[in-house]
Amino acid sequence: MTPGTASIAMATAEPTAGLDEALAHATRLLETQPALAGEQAREIITAVGEHPMAVLILAVSHRLQGQLPPALEALRPLVASQPNWALAHYELGIALGLAGDTAGAIAALRRAVWLKPGLPQAWRALGDQLAAAGELDAADEAYASHVRFSTRDPRLLAAASALHANELPRAEALLREHLAAAPTDVAALRMMAELAARIGRQEDAERLLERCLELAPGFLAARQNYALVLHRGNKPREALAQIDTLLATDPRNPNYRNLKAVVLCRTGDYEQAIALYDGILHEHPGQSKIWLSQGHALKTAGHTERAIAAYRRSLAVDPSCGEVWWSLANLKTFKFSDEDVAAMQAQLARPGLSPEDVQHLHFALGKALEDRADYAASFGHYDQGNTLRRAQLHYSADDTTARVEKIERTYTPAFFAARAGAGAAAPDPIFVLGLPRAGSTLVEQILSSHSAVEGTMELPEVISITRELRKLGDAGQSLPYHDVLASLDPARLRELGEQYLEHTRIQRKTGAPFFIDKMPNNFMHIGLIHLMLPNARIIDARRHPLACCFSGFKQHFARGQAFTYSLADIGRYYADYVRLMAHYDAVLPGRVHRVFYESMVDDTETEVRRLLDYCGLPFEDGCLRFFENKRPVRTASSEQVRQPIYRDGVDHWRHFEPWLEPLKDALGPVLTAYPDVPNFR
Template sequence: MDNRQSRRRQKKNRNSRYAHVMQQAQKCLKDGAMREAEIRFRNAIKADITAAEPHHMLAIMAYQAGRLEEAGNHIIEATMRGDDDPAIHADCGAIMNMLGRPQEAEAACRHVIDMDPDHIEAYNNLAVSLSLQDRYDEALEICDAALERRPEYVDTLVNKANLLVKMDDPVAGIEAFAAAITLAPENPVARVNLGAALRLVGELNAAEVQCRKGIALQSNYPEAHVGLGMVLATRGNFEGAIAAFQEALRHRPGFGLAQLNLAAARFKTGDLKAAEAAYRDIIAAHPKGAPAQTGLGVVLLADGRLETAREAFRAAVELDPSEGEAWLNLASALGSDMPLEDVAQMSELVANTRLSLEQRIAIRFALGEVADKRGEYDDAFAHFREANNDRQTAMMKLDKVYDPAAMDELAERIITLFQNTDAPADNANTSKQPVFVLGMPRAGTSLVAQIIASHPNAESRGEAASISSIVPDFPEDTRDRGFGSAGDRILASLASSALRVVDKTPFHFMHIGYILQNLPNAHIILCRRDNEDVALSCYFQNFLGEHPWANDLSNIRRFMAFHDRLVDHWRSLYADSILELHYETLIADAETECRRLINHIGLPWDDRCLSFHKARGPVLTASNWQVRQPLYDHSVGRARHYYAYLDPIRPRLDRT
């Protein structure tokens, strides 16, 4: 009897002590004395080791302070002591999602819903956990179930919108984001995510507005600065993008998405050393991160370190087999030597709908590349056709459809604007430094740029887009804007001390008249290649930009007709200023054609131009594997292997 009474007294005292310590802890928390509150919650655990609430409160405090591992440990302890507390398990779901442990998050959220079928936060966190497991359809169903219970719940609207974007329906996602903003116009998360979706559909002005509104609402929100940086990078404003990513990292050091995008932006500026260092830092901190390995591989490839680039791409697909860009680069590097087990794995991956469409498209292009190199031409074309059909479907969802009539009108406007060879603009820059290598994509522009860059007095800036960035609304608006003349700003954007600097943006074939008005001594190199080979090479290329013409052979023919119409016009006006180089002639008689090229740009001959594949310096184009090899002729007449498939491009194409 005495023992029982003693135990009751001890329990009562323990309960009293626990209640007193918890009361002190809550007061400290209310007063903002976070350190003192944490100490008292830990004392409460000592006072009653069976209590769940101190662990719960410590989990919330650690989560809010960004100490996610600590938060995870405490919330698990809390769930073990409070199995019947929905609030604890709901917070467990949120924290497990943040820790990248979606299966545990799913279990916690389902347990909450079993206890409380109308717990909206549990539905929302359950949808997040399913999304993290690539179970998008299930996640969407859970979002709809939550919104049936509470249609105005903004977090779920944002979650649903993000799911729709992941499911390759950004237009529907934009509508859901807009609904969320209507309900909560001061919500920075909805604003920034809307900006990301608008960027995907090409609405860059609106995307930038939303990101900047998100920053105005919460200036220390890292995702807002990353969103802005991604919009600026899409516009080609890489310096602005770098500043935005750095600002994100200032607010959240070690933020992976900001680090990856910062490294990519540095690469785009041509600063390979900084880009490589950034990727290696990410890999050191996160050795299991596949995207950084892929990014590192791209940098090493651009720098001509082919073997180490292959090693990085191999590491990427071993860490994450869904890394489509890494597979595609491995296929380009290995070709017919691609191991059979790799081909088998890629064949399984393209059928896996849990991969994003972009990942599956890249892997499908990789399979086509391998089959082509093995001489399995029917299989190769089947893979390329499937990849292009998927790309076309994705672009149609974004309302990006090739309009040949609109392109005819564009050609007419350009021709009307540039009718004669009038004197250069009054403020034209007469420098002989710039060289513009242009023409149809896949017509040899990368090869020609690399030959020039191998000269000791020249360098290439890759596809610098130095003209289209100056006059983004060409030809509707060609007015001179900003400080200095257009010619001055074009040269400034190329930023080179070499005697000759190359911009090899193929699509500048539209701007030849504008170039020669503002840079009358610029050197224009027009690259030409057999029409069927160009068309096929475009069809086999996984273009990452917005090129809806490239996914259909008939549209490729129409785009080539657009190109030829403009080129014929420029030749009629500026024949003496334009050097035409034919790929087939360059392959057949390299030295003669290289001498013509170097002479045209006003440099003395240098034998190193014939060893262009040995030249150091960045190659920032889709042809970076090819230009690191000596000249070869197996791409000449490549279309003959696909004769049966090329009827759509033949009716109106004359072979050059």
């Protein structure tokens, strides 16, 4: 049935008199002949007056014929006169959503499900509107409620309730039992896929949704879930194919368009994403989260002024959104006004702010006060933001040290000698790695200004491969991926290299023979990189430990980098990184080229020539004019690398030196030896 008609049909079932029979007949007509249903509703109204059900049928008739103004004209007084009628609020929400009033639709649908929680269509519609507004967590809850109320089977209802309450073991047991008896129940398959995604079983989630869509290709909610699972599983090409299928059924659906824009940003197609955001915001201008997403895309694509304007529009809708304030600060070259600082302080003083908003506001105020040279107050805000963020994470510096020790034991000269000649021969990738905020974006910008090199972004493919390798060791025991890697033959190592090249191809937009993967954390995976891509270049971007670590401490990362929210943690992480790189220098001499940020600032041309020589590339003047490169840059340094090199940032950390003793203690001899390396043996 068309949305809305099923609920009306249930409400008018089993007529008992002439009026009820006429209403039921009009309701049945809605499915196939909405105009005729409207005519019958008018006849009923003429005969008996403004009967609520007749008015509702008339409004649905208008809506089904695409006549939104008369539908809304009928529905608004109806909900005013029938404030506790869930179906009326539901229909108003559907019509408002179609008219582009997302906020009004959300309010009406929330009222509908509050009045009648067991109305599954209303939960689904509410989820769609929340997702279109960028409220993805709330949308997920609404979709979960849709699943919860979409069946009368007591067993499936119990499983849905457990899933909704995040009681995952109980939900899994109930779903497995139900699917054993009813293996083609697509609602149960979709629920099981959601459960698998929550607990990190990516392949299971994909397989279940594939089966769901085999059985019910028109199950759009499952297809949308599938696209999202593929996106989160680093399969953007496949995700886009599913989204395009959804858009073929509903080209104006803002939720589908928003998801496509998100995936396009992952693939580096920012101008297409920006165009999609433009369209969504033209129709739904009151969406703070969509303005924020558009601002991110504009910033990355180099449209700085438009990005600032988008962030400002987001704040106009939701001035308490800390992420937007931090996004302005994260432009690095942006300066807050006195009015901005006062607004942030006022928001921070408000009761009831979410922990995420509070954290972001502290980081943003830290940047604003740092620009005003109020370093004590600035550090206070940075410290509070980091303390709050650190409390949410489960990071162990001891675990990182243990990982480094495991790598040192595994990757020895004999280990590499035994596997010489393995891997894919292609020299295409240039890996730029190190710690975040160490100057890797500058190195990437310089290299990508060469005619033979394309800059992409921080690609997740190496990390995805490590996850795949871990799964190979799950037969009865949990093995580090390094142990699994050690068991692979040369043919399999070559396959891994070819897999990396194939999966990253979507990021390559030009015909340049070389491309850059700038994921900083790949320094932990140099052994894997060398084995699967022995001819790839590896560049270590290194910066003074206090400058690098404190810059990381000032940064609120969108995800990952859990070691940066404590001065002691980040100091130990830097020391472990230096130790690991020293190990690879010893076991693979000359394999890694090192760029010191301070040397690049002091003598740019000499360092650029050394860098190009290592990459086997001829010198080009464009590499010295890197700041003219208009490519997208998706890091916190995006605005800084669009300017000539300046020395001011090299020693900026000294303004905060009175508060950096925990960092100095954690760094130990790595600090005093810099730029040399202490003896770790």
